Amino acid sequence: MSHEAYQECIDECLACIKACNHCFDACLKETDVQMMAECIRLDLECADICAYAVDAMSRNSPFASHICRLCAEICEACGDECKKHDHTHCQQCAEICFRCAEVCRKMAH
Amino acid sequence: MSHEAYQECIDECLACIKACNHCFDACLKETDVQMMAECIRLDLECADICAYAVDAMSRNSPFASHICRLCAEICEACGDECKKHDHTHCQQCAEICFRCAEVCRKMAH
Amino acid sequence: MSHEAYQECIDECLACIKACNHCFDACLKETDVQMMAECIRLDLECADICAYAVDAMSRNSPFASHICRLCAEICEACGDECKKHDHTHCQQCAEICFRCAEVCRKMAH
Amino acid sequence: MSHEAYQECIDECLACIKACNHCFDACLKETDVQMMAECIRLDLECADICAYAVDAMSRNSPFASHICRLCAEICEACGDECKKHDHTHCQQCAEICFRCAEVCRKMAH
Structure with missing residues (x-):
């Protein structure tokens, strides 16, 4: 695994x-x-597993x-669910x- | 801090x-x-800070x-908010x- | 999945x-x-994934x-590593x- | 609280x-x-509280x-402890x- 791929994945998760x-937060405020x-x-x-992945990496x-x-x-x-909704925060x-x-x-193989 | 008080607090947090x-989970399923x-x-x-407190203790x-x-x-x-609602899970x-x-x-002093 | 199996797994993880x-903590204090x-x-x-599993379940x-x-x-x-060491906390x-x-x-299938 | 201060704090915590x-990881590999x-x-x-702060913010x-x-x-x-050690990762x-x-x-007041 290249060090760069590693850093990229950490940054995407963050x-x-x-x-x-x-x-x-925004969904809980929707009407x-x-x-x-x-x-x-x-x-x-998704936030939880990403945080866990960041720690692990x-x-x-x-x-x-x-x-x-x-x-x-x-x-x-999470992406599949979010893209169903028109709100900017979901998209x-x-x-x-x-x-x-x-x-x-x-990273997974 | 007595060891017993410590264990009791960990168990209450769990x-x-x-x-x-x-x-x-139950709130998200309410009508x-x-x-x-x-x-x-x-x-x-509340679940997050309790998990953090368990780790710390x-x-x-x-x-x-x-x-x-x-x-x-x-x-x-969290208790103040939950007690406003009649659902069994909230009470x-x-x-x-x-x-x-x-x-x-x-434990806090 | 029976509710009992579920509860048992949460409690084992806790x-x-x-x-x-x-x-x-004890390992960090060893000579x-x-x-x-x-x-x-x-x-x-192991503590991290167990906490994550408890939340998920x-x-x-x-x-x-x-x-x-x-x-x-x-x-x-974690068990395989711990059992190599004679300290009571490891065993x-x-x-x-x-x-x-x-x-x-x-729970996994 | 300005939105910028907020983002800055999240990014510093990350x-x-x-x-x-x-x-x-590096300390565990030191001789x-x-x-x-x-x-x-x-x-x-420190990593734990920062992750918790990111979620909260x-x-x-x-x-x-x-x-x-x-x-x-x-x-x-954590900074006080790290700065005592000469390793690059600590500094x-x-x-x-x-x-x-x-x-x-x-952010705290």
């Missing part, structure tokens, strides 16, 4: 934490919160690759989630 | 993590999610006492939050 | 967090810290089963890790 | 997570691990200011910790 937490319930749930899942965990595989999967699911979050999923997948 | 996460938005937010805050962190003070405050706020969560707040406060 | 964090370096590292990994995460599979693997690795931690791994594995 | 986790025990412990504490937590106060204090302590970590502490302190 961007994803920020986007998901912002989307979580139709119910429609956003699944988005709220996945934003949280930056600590050189022997499990970093497995954790990145799971992270890719959860980012993908931006979806874009960042898909980018993060792609980079995590490269 | 119970509080379970209660808050369960309440979070009126909007009314539960603040509860969802505080359930998450069980690792003998030099900051355990400061972290417990913050934990008591957040548990109190049970409120009760556990208040108990956890009380035990954390004893 | 016990594992306590054991791993205690072992982490030969260098010999404990891998144990310190894995205690932390108690929030009814759609990824709970995948997370438990990863948790089983990391608990197993106890190994035992709890193996038990947690076993219960997590049942 | 940089601090990376630096502390890298220092943690004299025992001398690094306190540094290992504080690196972990990016979710607009009502407790963000209190969490930043605690974060400033722990960053300061760099100290520098980032002090900068993060300063920015967190501004």
Whole structure:
């Protein structure tokens, strides 16, 4: 694994934490919160696994690759949910989630 | 700090993590999610600080006492919000939050 | 998945967090810290994934089963390292890790 | 609180997570691990509180200011320990910790 790929993945995960937490906060303030319930749930899942992946990669965990595989999967699911909603915070979050999923997948094999 | 007080506080925090996460999940499934938005937010805050407090106490962190003070405050706020709602998961969560707040406060000085 | 199996796995993970964090703290206080370096590292990994698994299960995460599979693997690795060392904290931690791994594995399919 | 100050603090905390986790990993690989025990412990504490502060700020937590106060204090302590050691990873970590502490302190009142 090149050191650059490593740094890139950490930075994508950090961007994803920020986007998901912002989307979580913004969804809870929407008028139709119910429609956003699944988005709220996945934003949280995604922010959590990204934080865990950042710790694993930056600590050189022997499990970093497995954790990145799971992270890719959860980012993908979060992106799929977010892109269903027209809110700017959802669309931006979806874009960042898909980018993060792609980079995590490269780390995963 | 007696070892017993320590263990008691860890166990209250662990119970509080379970209660808050369960309440979070149940709130997101309620028909009126909007009314539960603040509860969802505080359930998450409270589960997070309790997990952090458990780590700090069980690792003998030099900051355990400061972290417990913050934990008591957040548990109190979460309990105050939860007790406004009639759902069983909210009422049970409120009760556990208040108990956890009380035990954390004893650790905090 | 029966509700009981679920609760059992959450409780094993909570016990594992306590054991791993205690072992982490105790290892850092041993006279030969260098010999404990891998144990310190894995205690932390294991406490982290267990905390993440507890959150996932108690929030009814759609990824709970995948997370438990990863948790089983990391608990197993931590147990394997801990059991190499004669310190009581390591032996106890190994035992709890193996038990947690076993219960997590049942959740994972 | 200006939005810029907010973003700056999130970014300093993210940089601090990376630096502390890298220092943690590097300390565990040093030949004299025992001398690094306190540094290992504080690196972990500091990475944990920074991750928690990032979540709190990016979710607009009502407790963000209190969490930043605690974060400033722990960053300061971690920086104080790191700067005692000549290793490059420790010196760099100290520098980032002090900068993060300063920015967190501004958020805290």
